[in-house]
Amino acid sequence: MHFDRESFLTAINANIQLTSQRNNSINKIKFPYNDLIVKLENVDTVYEGERIPTLHKVSMQVSKGELIFIVGPNGAGKTTILETICGILPISKGEVMVFGLSVKQEGPDIRKRIGYVIQGLEFEPNEPFLVKDVVMIGRSGLIGLGKRIKEADWEIVRASLQAVGMEDFWSRPIGKLSAGQHQKVMIANALAGEPELLLLDEPFANLDINARQEIYQLLLKLNQEAGVTILCVSHGSDIPKEVNRVVMLRQGKLVLDSNRITAVESKIYRAFVELSASEA
Amino acid sequence: MTQLFLLFANFQLQLIAKVVLGAVLAGMACSLIGVFVVHLKVTSIGFSMSHAAFAGAALGLLINSYINFDPIISATLFAIGVALLLGPISEKTRLNSNVVLGIIFALTLALGFIFLSFLPSGVVSSEAVQILWGSVFGLDTIDFLLLGIINIVIILVLIIFYKEFIATMFNKKVALAAGIRVNFFNFLILFLTALTVSFTLKIVGALLVYALIVNPTSTVYQFAYDTKKIFLFSPLVGIASAVGGVLLSFLVDFPVGSSIIIVSSTIFVISVIFSPKRKRRQKEKSLEFIKRENDEVAIEHLSPETNMGVAKE
Ligand SMILES: Nc1ncnc2c1ncn2[C@@H]1O[C@H](COP(=O)(O)OP(=O)(O)O)[C@@H](O)[C@H]1O
Numbered sequence: 001m002h003f004d005r006e007s008f009l010t011a012i013n014a015n016i017q018l019t020s021q022r023n024n025s026i027n028k029i030k031f032p033y034n035d036l037i038v039k040l041e042n043v044d045t046v047y048e049g050e051r052i053p054t055l056h057k058v059s060m061q062v063s064k065g066e067l068i069f070i071v072g073p074n075g076a077g078k079t080t081i082l083e084t085i086c087g088i089l090p091i092s093k094g095e096v097m098v099f100g101l102s103v104k105q106e107g108p109d110i111r112k113r114i115g116y117v118i119q120g121l122e123f124e125p126n127e128p129f130l131v132k133d134v135v136m137i138g139r140s141g142l143i144g145l146g147k148r149i150k151e152a153d154w155e156i157v158r159a160s161l162q163a164v165g166m167e168d169f170w171s172r173p174i175g176k177l178s179a180g181q182h183q184k185v186m187i188a189n190a191l192a193g194e195p196e197l198l199l200l201d202e203p204f205a206n207l208d209i210n211a212r213q214e215i216y217q218l219l220l221k222l223n224q225e226a227g228v229t230i231l232c233v234s235h236g237s238d239i240p241k242e243v244n245r246v247v248m249l250r251q252g253k254l255v256l257d258s259n260r261i262t263a264v265e266s267k268i269y270r271a272f273v274e275l276s277a278s279e280a
Numbered sequence: 281m282t283q284l285f286l287l288f289a290n291f292q293l294q295l296i297a298k299v300v301l302g303a304v305l306a307g308m309a310c311s312l313i314g315v316f317v318v319h320l321k322v323t324s325i326g327f328s329m330s331h332a333a334f335a336g337a338a339l340g341l342l343i344n345s346y347i348n349f350d351p352i353i354s355a356t357l358f359a360i361g362v363a364l365l366l367g368p369i370s371e372k373t374r375l376n377s378n379v380v381l382g383i384i385f386a387l388t389l390a391l392g393f394i395f396l397s398f399l400p401s402g403v404v405s406s407e408a409v410q411i412l413w414g415s416v417f418g419l420d421t422i423d424f425l426l427l428g429i430i431n432i433v434i435i436l437v438l439i440i441f442y443k444e445f446i447a448t449m450f451n452k453k454v455a456l457a458a459g460i461r462v463n464f465f466n467f468l469i470l471f472l473t474a475l476t477v478s479f480t481l482k483i484v485g486a487l488l489v490y491a492l493i494v495n496p497t498s499t500v501y502q503f504a505y506d507t508k509k510i511f512l513f514s515p516l517v518g519i520a521s522a523v524g525g526v527l528l529s530f531l532v533d534f535p536v537g538s539s540i541i542i543v544s545s546t547i548f549v550i551s552v553i554f555s556p557k558r559k560r561r562q563k564e565k566s567l568e569f570i571k572r573e574n575d576e577v578a579i580e581h582l583s584p585e586t587n588m589g590v591a592k593e
């Protein structure tokens with residue numbers, strides 16, 4: 001399944017005419033890559049001021065259209081691997097390629113096509129940003145340096161908010177929302193950039209069961225209907241049946257990478273589930 | 281006699297007009313820069329930069345006592361030096377930049393006073409007082425020109441890169457993830473801050489220019505939840521503070537810098553008193569209190585029954 005802009009906009013119910021939009025800068029960005037969307041090769045990531053690498057010799061490949069869950073105990077390096085992939089964290093060894101380009105060199109351009117939902121962002125109550133502006137930030141890179149925001153951009157922001165059920169909060173100050181609502185707004189922020197690759201760091205945290213279900217269904221739709229490749233970090237131990245692949249990290253190393261059934265039945269995964277059950 | 285008076289009045293009027301214009305330009309530039317400085321919580325950067333500019337200006341005065349030299353040049357160079365130094369530091373997460381800023385602040389202040397102590401006494405000392413405390417006199421055409429240019433540059437940069445600045449101000453990681461070159465825009469802010477501080481030095485004074493940067497935005501923060509409104513109202517408050525300060529200094533013969541800060545601080549205090557944000561917080565608190573009281577009442581209502589229940593058993 002290939003990423004397709006039209007189906008993406010349909011999936012989030014964006015009501016805009018594609019033809020009238022062709023001159024938008026987003027259509028100009030073309031990446032020379034095949035089906036390999038992410039490629040990590042022997043990657044070490046070292047945090048500033050640390051001596052021991054947090055990720056060690058991690059190799060992994062992600063193909064277009066995959067829906068991958070990344071699991072592992074706290075501090076395993078799940079957040080670190082997401083930030084390594086999108087190039088927010090520099091690597092000290094190895095190579096990271098996304099869309100066939102080196103993240104080291106083309107970081108900003110690559111990130112324009114990635115949606116990254118940061119883990120548990122919190123805002124001060126007086127934060128002077130409105131929900132719509134926060135969501136627009138997720139689109140600002142895509143619109144292009146120094147380019148003006150157009151009506152169609154606002155339409156996609158609106159659709160993104162609607163997709164997560166937050167359209168009523170359009171002009172509310174971000175600081176006045178609950179943790180779960182922040183989470184949804186930040187998912188809309190990632191969607192507004194029409195991402196080909198979606199990285200989500202514990203997106204279900206702070207959400208109640210209904211909201212979890214809704215967000216999961218949305219991700220599924222984006223993945224299956226629009227061909228968005230999804231890497232989702234989840235510390236929960238239940239993995240939905242639609243997930244193609246499970247990757248497990250422990251102490252910065254990749255200890256499991258297989259399809260869902262094999263993963264769930266593996267010893268190492270069951271040990272992890274028992275451990276998280278005993279912690280809970 | 282009357283003619284002499286008229287000439288004098290005319291001269292006064294011209295001076296006032298000139299100074300008000302200077303105040304408007306200084307107030308606008310400082311408060312626009314202040315939106316970033318306050319929001320990015322880098323108030324200490326503005327602080328250090330103004331003292332670096334002071335040291336530079338002092339060195340400039342020293343040079344000027346030998347050859348003809350405009351102290352604004354050296355002030356600008358010093359402030360940009362701090363920007364160059366801070367740029368890489370602000371990118372690092374580990375290094376505590378406040379420590380570095382503290383050192384810069386103390387060092388530049390020390391340097392400034394050393395330079396001043398080498399100045400030949402007499403005429404020049406009034407210029408030294410000017411760069412420290414600000415003055416409405418001795419503003420040249422070039423000073424107005426620089427102030428005008430920096431205002432135009434700030435406004436243009438703001439209009440062109442508005443969405444990039446909003447992203448940078450909101451959250452570094454979110455902006456990075458969106459594909460914004462955050463470090464470049466942070467540096468641009470530092471660079472514009474350096475120029476603004478240096479160009480407003482003469483009118484506001486090195487010791488207090490920092491407050492004209494921070495106060496207006498802090499005032500508007502008491503009312504606004506919308507970044508756009510903060511960008512619109514901060515310069516208005518900044519201009520009002522600067523013009524009010526200049527007029528006050530004419531009336532009571534205070535140094536301009538001090539008068540501006542007195543006015544802008546007064547506006548800030550008033551805004552805090554009438555802040556809807558603060559009121560809402562108090563209201564929320566009192567609501568919480570009422571709720572808690574109600575809960576306590578409810579518990580009291582409950583307890584006898586529970587007791588009775590226990591007693592029955
Ligand atoms: N900014 C940082 N500096 C140094 N070490 C860090 C930093 N952030 C995370 N770490 C360390 O890296 C390891 C992996 O962290 P992280 O990727 O956040 O784990 P996870 O998301 O799986 O809970 C942890 O041991 C953590 O302490």
Ligand SMILES: [Mg+2]
Pocket residue numbers: 078079080119201
């Ligand atoms: Mg994490």
